[in-house]
Amino acid sequence: MLDTLLPILIAAALALAVIGAGRRVRLWRQGRPARVPLLKGLAAMPRRYLVDLHHVVARDKVMSNTHVATAGGFVAAAALMILVHGLGLAEGVLGWLLLAASATMFVGSCCVARRRRNPPSRLSRGPWMRLPKSLMAFSLGVFAVTLPSVGLLPEDFGSWLLALALAAVVTWGLAEMVFGMTWGGPMKHAFAGALHLAFHRRAERFSTKKGGSGRSTGLKALDLDDPEAPLGVENPADFTWNQLLGFDACVQCGRCEAMCPAFAAGQPLNPKKLIQDMVVGMAGGSDAAYAGSPYPGKPVGEHQGSTHGPIVAREGKALVDAETLWSCxxxxxxxxxxxxxxxxxxxxxxxxxxxTLEHGNTPNKGAEVLDNLIATDNPGGFDPGARMHWATDLELPLMADRQQVDVLLWLGDGAYDMRNQRTLRSLVKVLRAAGVDFAVLGNEERDSGDVARRLGDEATFQSLAKRNIATLAQYRFQQIVTCDPHSFHVLGNEYGELGGHYRVYHHTTFIAELYEAGRLTFRPWKSGSVTYHDPCYLGRYNGEYEAPRNVLRALGIQVTEMERSGFRSRCCGGGGGAPITDIPGKQRIPDMRMNDVRETGAELVAVGCPQCTAMLEGVVDSTAEVRDIAELVADALVEAPSGPAGRGEEQMRTVRPLAEEVA
Structure with a gap:
């Protein structure tokens, strides 16, 4: 009986899965066109899955091994089941391989069941709670019906009742594993996720070398000259089709939720819920079926939308509230x-x-800051001619006078901030102590555009960027050095699309190279314990974790790491224009970060970002002093070399060849 039922069940499940796949693809294709290399992407998918995706999954060793057993066992069992029971090719080794694959999958499903017994709050429940049972049903059912095929049980083993029972179990498993992949349910992520890896919006994220992951973090530019191009995303159909595909790939594991600083602070943002709301909008309906953590302070069931309906409505219900987006x-x-x-x-x-571009709807001080950027080229609305007042006594060389130098020192808008001026003065002292041939743009420098772009004002960003690029094109320099990770990121990763290609260094990286080249000598550190706060735009955006720590080690400092450090560092709350939009929550993000510092017992927290400095120093009753690494280095300098400050034909050639000029 099973010999008759199994091919029918397998064929029906595959047919329904194909129909569901076509339906799913139509949902994704509602989005805007996107150029992706179809064949190349499909060919790269296995490696992206086995290397890049598992590079992230492997951070949780238990779940990584569970996923390998469960997913690997399922893929192997599904393919072999088609051969053995669908096409009747049970002879030889195929049947035994199917037994091994289904047994491996069962072991993995037991681990999934154990995890779901008392799941952490970040995991979605609802349909996901039945997943372990479905995994077990598929693996046990396939294992049982394969035993006669390999001769471990007689072909006529059992009665027709047992055959029907086994067929029911296999049907249950097939329904969840195969049919559910394309029609919806917990296994949907397997189908969408595989294609998402193949047609990813940022193919450059995937590694080309074994064991490493690529990095792509610069925002994509809008084509402001195309009158047909949408100015941002109003409804789900305005996303590109492969973005919609990416949303559909969400496995609702809640890792994003657990790491989100806004969610932890009680602001109305949960990145997992946001992605699920986009999936709801893609198909149409409400979020009532969502079974995970809601946005803080906003119950599930009050959001709804459709493919061509507004994501954020001015009145009535919509997919997302505006304050959710501004909390990020x-x-x-x-x-x-x-x-x-x-x-x-x-x-x-x-x-x-x-x-921002269509509605002018930027909350709190957002509109004022954008107006300032348009009128004065800086977010504070300060007199552009006052950018260099802090350095009157330093006699900094100007690019307009020098025309060609090794290093262009990018000041950033910290030049208007009295606290950050201390950092800049320290950095100048370090550069001069090392005999660096440098100059500044002075009043020719404008805001890099980072804040405007993160607030959604692409037009102001591109205007600022193009004018900065035109200014930089007048001069010759080897590299740009800045103490602002936001400027560092924008100049190095986002100006390129607009024609500005530069070699940009964060000041900690540059100081580390100066020290390694023997250009700097320090007195040994004799003060108290120190911890280091990783800036998001230096670490997660650009992968620079070691250089700041190398500088601190060169000073003789043994860093006491916070529990959340490196790629899991907690944000200070200063990025993305968050201090400007100022969405309230239950607590402040910088307060949480200084609690992390307090837990280390450190007396000083070293930083490498003016925004981090401002946010962390603004914490009331802080137990630790906040100082930029440039300040620590400047205080530890032993002596300055002879020769004119800021000049010298041979000064920096030991650090980087002059022939590698970038203009």
């Missing part, structure tokens, strides 16, 4: 943690762009 600090903790490699920040900024 763009720290990329969600993206870094996502095992499906979904791009949450891209989606959030795309939606912000529409609110």
């Amino acid at each position: 600090t763009t720290c990329r903790a969600c993206v870094e943690e996502c095992p499906m490699m979904i791009e949450h920040v891209d989606a959030i900024v795309d939606m912000r762009r529409f609110l």
Whole structure:
């Protein structure tokens, strides 16, 4: 009887899965066109799954091994089941391989069941709670019906009742594993996730070398010259089709939720819920069936939308409230943690762009800051001619006078901030002590455009960027050095699309190279314990974790690491224009970060970002002093070499060849 039923069941499940796949693809294709290399992407998919995706999954060793056993066992069992029971090819080794694959899958499903017995709060429940049972049903059913095929049980083993029971179990498993992949349910992520890896919005994220992951963090530019191009995303159909595919790949594991600083602070953002709301909008309906953590302070069931309906409505119900989008600090903790490699920040900024460019709906001080950038080229609205007042006594060389130098020192808008001026003065002291041939743009420098772009004002960003690029094109320099990770990121990773290609260094990286080249000598550190706070735009955005620590080690400092450090560092709350939009929560993000510092017992927290300095120093009753690494280095300098400050034909050639000039 099973010989008759199994081929029918397998054929029916595959046919329904194909129909469901076509339906699913139509949902994704509602989005805007996107150029992707179809065949090349499909060919790269296995490696992206086995290397890049598992590079993230492997951070949790238990779940990594569970996933390998369960997913690997299922893929092997499904393929072999078609051969053995669908096509009747049970002879030889195929039947035994099917037994091994289904047994491996069963072991993995037991681990899944154990995890779901008392799941952490970040995991979605609802249909996901039945997944272990479905995994067990598939693996046990396939194992049982294969035993006669390999001769371990007689072909006529059991009665027709047993045959029907086994067929029911196999049907249950097939329904969830195969049919559910394309029609919806917990296994949907397997189908969508595989294609998401093949047609990813950022193919450059995937590694080309074994064991490493690529990095792609610069926002994509809008084509402001195309009158047909949408200014941001108003409705789900305004996303590109492969973005919609990426949303559909979400496995609802909640890793993004666990790392999100806004969610932890009680602000109305949960990146997992946001992605699920986009899935709801893609298909149409409400979020009532969502079984995970809601946005803090916002119950599930009050959001709804459709493919061509507004994501954020001015009145009535919509998919997302505007304050959810403005809560994001763009720290990329969600993206870094996502095992499906979904791009949450891209989606959030795309939606912000529409609110800002089309509606002018930027909350709190957002509109004022954008107006200041347009009128004065800086977010504070300061006199552009006052950018260099802090350095009157330093006699800094200007690019307009020098025309060609080794290093262009990019000041950033910290030049208007009295606290950050201390950092800049320290950095100048270090550069002069090392005999670096450098100059500054002075009043020719404008805001890099980072804040405007994160607030969704792409037009102001591109205007600032193009004028900066035109200014930089007048001069010759080897590299740009800045103490602002936001400027560092924008100049190095986002100006390129607009024609500005530069070699940009964060000041900690440059100081580390100066020390390694023997250009700096330090007195040994004799003060108290120190911890280091990783800036998001230096670490997660650009992968620089070691250089700041190398500098601290060179000073003789043994860093006491916070529990959340490196790629899992907690955001200070200063990125993405968050201090400007100022969405309230239950607590402040910088307060949580200083609690992390307090737990280490450190007396000083070293930083490498002016925004981090401002946010962490603003914490009331802080137990630790906040100082930039440049300040620590400047205080530890032993002596300055002879020769004119800021000049010298041979000064920096030991650090980087002059022949590698970038203009």
